[in-house]
Amino acid sequence: MELKSWYAEEKPWIIAGPCSAETEDQMMETVEGLVKQGFSTIRAGVWKPRTRPNSFEGVGEKAFPWIKQAKEVFKVKFAIEVASARHVELALQNDIDILWVGARTTVNPFNVQEIADALKGVKDKPVLVKNPVNPDLNLWIGALERIHQAGIQKIGAIHRGFSTYQESIYRNIPLWQIPLDLKSRYPELLLICDPSHIAGKRDLLFEIAQKAMNLRYDGLIIESHRSPDEAWSDAAQQLTPANLKLMLDKLQIRDLTIASAKLQNKLDQIRDEIDETDKELLEVLARRFELVKKVGNYKKEKNVAIFQLERWNAILKNRPEWGEKLQLNPDFVKTLYQSVHDESIRIQTDIYNE
Numbered sequence: 001m002e003l004k005s006w007y008a009e010e011k012p013w014i015i016a017g018p019c020s021a022e023t024e025d026q027m028m029e030t031v032e033g034l035v036k037q038g039f040s041t042i043r044a045g046v047w048k049p050r051t052r053p054n055s056f057e058g059v060g061e062k063a064f065p066w067i068k069q070a071k072e073v074f075k076v077k078f079a080i081e082v083a084s085a086r087h088v089e090l091a092l093q094n095d096i097d098i099l100w101v102g103a104r105t106t107v108n109p110f111n112v113q114e115i116a117d118a119l120k121g122v123k124d125k126p127v128l129v130k131n132p133v134n135p136d137l138n139l140w141i142g143a144l145e146r147i148h149q150a151g152i153q154k155i156g157a158i159h160r161g162f163s164t165y166q167e168s169i170y171r172n173i174p175l176w177q178i179p180l181d182l183k184s185r186y187p188e189l190l191l192i193c194d195p196s197h198i199a200g201k202r203d204l205l206f207e208i209a210q211k212a213m214n215l216r217y218d219g220l221i222i223e224s225h226r227s228p229d230e231a232w233s234d235a236a237q238q239l240t241p242a243n244l245k246l247m248l249d250k251l252q253i254r255d256l257t258i259a260s261a262k263l264q265n266k267l268d269q270i271r272d273e274i275d276e277t278d279k280e281l282l283e284v285l286a287r288r289f290e291l292v293k294k295v296g297n298y299k300k301e302k303n304v305a306i307f308q309l310e311r312w313n314a315i316l317k318n319r320p321e322w323g324e325k326l327q328l329n330p331d332f333v334k335t336l337y338q339s340v341h342d343e344s345i346r347i348q349t350d351i352y353n354e
């Protein structure tokens with residue numbers, strides 16, 4: 001894939017705008033607010049794939065005259081999501097500047113191919129591909145390849161997190177390792193983070209955006225609405241243009257020259273990735289010990305012994321086997337779990353002694 005050369009925007013490249021285009025008024029006022037804060041690439045959902053029926057599914061084609069007006073008045077570029085050949089056709093007819101393929105589309109190679117076919121001969125339009133909702137790097141790469149093979153040269157990836165059934169503080173768990181693997185394989189691929197969809201709520205946006213900057217993402221796509229609480233979709237995760245600016249101003253972004261000097265230092269780059277992976281490892285461990293505490297409290301209530309031989313034997317048998325499937329040395333996994341188990345016993349003993 002030919003990659004970042006097409007992209008010469010400011011660093012980081014910020015794409016900001018409402019989750020959905022709702023009304024002419026909402027669009028014009030939001031874009032005006034964003035332009036006042038210095039933003040010039042606007043996002044807006046025209047068609048919205050929603051999890052459940054009877055939610056607001058976007059205003060559809062009605063939004064195009066509003067977009068046209070906003071482009072003329074404020075001299076901005078517009079990015080929208082496309083999920084079918086028809087969407088692509090309409091986006092091109094209506095002079096949309098940047099297209100993105102959403103996470104629910106990336107999962108389906110038939111859909112992606114349909115979009116790719118509709119893009120044949122277009123070439124110059126930037127197309128960004130969101131990660132699939134499920135944590136499958138190859139599916140993400142496959143979608144990027146399909147778009148690229150259609151002749152699109154200006155291509156990029158958006159990391160928006162992954163769906164999960166497990167309880168999480170995130171709306172979509174970030175699993176940073178996956179976009180980092182993508183970055184390792186295609187160091188020149190434009191990589192943008194979507195903190196809004198990872199966070200699902202305002203108060204997590206900053207830390208996610210900062211992490212993306214620490215990991216040298218090229219940009220952020222963030223939802224912003226003139227009055228977020230009244231938004232017809234994703235109300236909890238949008239910011240006013242002014243608050244978006246305040247948040248972005250707090251981000252620490254390394255000086256470009258140091259960043260690129262450092263980038264040459266492959267070792268530093270890999271160590272950064274190790275740091276981030278270790279943070280995740282510790283988060284997972286902390287989650288495990290929270291569960292161990294729950295078991296401890298329950299056992300205390302029911303007056304059950306702390307040490308459970310059968311359960312422990314089962315763990316000691318299958319964890320090394322699980323590890324082996326991930327190319328981990330079973331002896332190492334066994335030792336690791338012995339240490340984890342010791343800590344579980346210590347934690348539960350504390351609970352019993354409380």
Ligand SMILES: C=C(O[C@@H]1C=C(C(=O)O)C=C[C@H]1O)C(=O)O
Pocket residue numbers: 292295296306307308309311312315340341344345348
């Ligand atoms: C968590 C428990 O308590 C202890 C700790 C275990 C663990 O860390 O996985 C397993 C068995 C018990 O010896 C439990 O009983 O499940």
